Amino acid sequence: MFKTSRIRESYGDRLFLLGVYTFLIVVTIVVLFPLIFIISSSFSSPQAVVSGKVWLLPVDFTLEGYKAVFRNPQIVFGYLNSLYYTVIGTAVNVALTVMLAYPLARKTFYGRNFIMVLLVVTMMFEGGLIPLYLVVKNLHILDTRWAMILPGAMAVFQVIVARTFFQTTIPEEIAEAAELDGCSDIRFITSMVIPLSKPILAVLTLMYAVGHWNAYFDALIFLKSPELFPLQIVLRNILILNSIDPTMVTNVDQMLAQQGLKDLLKYSLIVVASAPVLIIYPFVQKHFVKGVMIGSLKG
Numbered sequence: 001m002f003k004t005s006r007i008r009e010s011y012g013d014r015l016f017l018l019g020v021y022t023f024l025i026v027v028t029i030v031v032l033f034p035l036i037f038i039i040s041s042s043f044s045s046p047q048a049v050v051s052g053k054v055w056l057l058p059v060d061f062t063l064e065g066y067k068a069v070f071r072n073p074q075i076v077f078g079y080l081n082s083l084y085y086t087v088i089g090t091a092v093n094v095a096l097t098v099m100l101a102y103p104l105a106r107k108t109f110y111g112r113n114f115i116m117v118l119l120v121v122t123m124m125f126e127g128g129l130i131p132l133y134l135v136v137k138n139l140h141i142l143d144t145r146w147a148m149i150l151p152g153a154m155a156v157f158q159v160i161v162a163r164t165f166f167q168t169t170i171p172e173e174i175a176e177a178a179e180l181d182g183c184s185d186i187r188f189i190t191s192m193v194i195p196l197s198k199p200i201l202a203v204l205t206l207m208y209a210v211g212h213w214n215a216y217f218d219a220l221i222f223l224k225s226p227e228l229f230p231l232q233i234v235l236r237n238i239l240i241l242n243s244i245d246p247t248m249v250t251n252v253d254q255m256l257a258q259q260g261l262k263d264l265l266k267y268s269l270i271v272v273a274s275a276p277v278l279i280i281y282p283f284v285q286k287h288f289v290k291g292v293m294i295g296s297l298k299g
Contacts, residue, residue, distance in 0.1 A: 042066070042267040049263045065268035075269065077227055078234035081145075085230055086212040086276075089149045093208040094201065096154045097162055102193060104159070105166035106175065116163075119156045129221070136222055147222035148215065148230070158204055165200040166193070210277055231273050238262075238269060 036056055041049050045060035053059045069075050103109045104116060132151060141147045170193055178188045194201070216232035223229060 038267050038270050042264070042271045044264075046264045049267070065264035066272070068265055069268045069272055074226065074229075075231070075234055075272075078229050078231040079272070081228060082213055082231040083276075084145065085148045085215070086209050088145075089152075089212040090205055090208045092149055092153055093155070093158075093212075094204045097158050097204055098189075098194075098197075098201075100154065101159045101162035102166050102170075102189060104163045105170070107172060119159060123156050133221060142222055143224045143228065145228060148212075148218055151218065151222075152211075152215075155208075158207060162200050162204060165197065169196060169200075206281065209280070213277060235269055235273050238266060 037054065040056060040058045041054045042065050043058035043061055043063070044054045045062050046064075048054055048059035104112045106112070136142050136147055136151060139150070141150060174192060175188060178192065183191075214232060216230065216236055219228075219230050219233050220236075223233075
């Protein structure tokens, strides 16, 4: 049996690796500390949060912040609205993106290069906010749920990524063989393209879902009814405008000081608003990395 000899690293290489590892550790600490601090503060008592006693671990562990969050009807409705916008909006986004990207990936599709030019032009030039508002108003979807879904129903960048994935993953020979066997285009897409495109579907789903979940500017422009506000608008009102209706948290307000309650609600609401994305990402990370790498290749 042959023994594999390990290549000895030079002193300079070891010093370089030590510097790289040290830098990565520092960056990791800088990134993780705010997250750990927010989570610990959300589980700490208001007095500990206001007095600055919280560092890495919760102080005087309590769930009053989360109880106050879910007792607030505005926060609950905002959470449900964000879930609705994310699920329905992502489904519409992915469906339209695939419906446009796959034909553009087929060499037999007439005029695909001209359509791609038009799509790229929209990435560099746009009408602006006022024309968009007028379009939404004339479509009579102002102050409706569709105002959060239809204006951004499809992103050109995601179409380009999906098109590149289809070009590099779905060979033309498979489509030709299916066509010779009498398979229709719709049947080919549902039976062949979709099952082979799980990585790019995961990429599109995560990109669109994160965008819908974090969206607040469209709601700020197009929505007026508080019952339609997504969670990010509620979060904005609490974090930036610092507006909390005391009548909605009367029971908690009797137990906690007003300032302590506001700070506790802030940290708890940040955790609640960030939890869905943090929970979903580990499950799609494998497909996400693969889809981005394949979709980034030039077709």
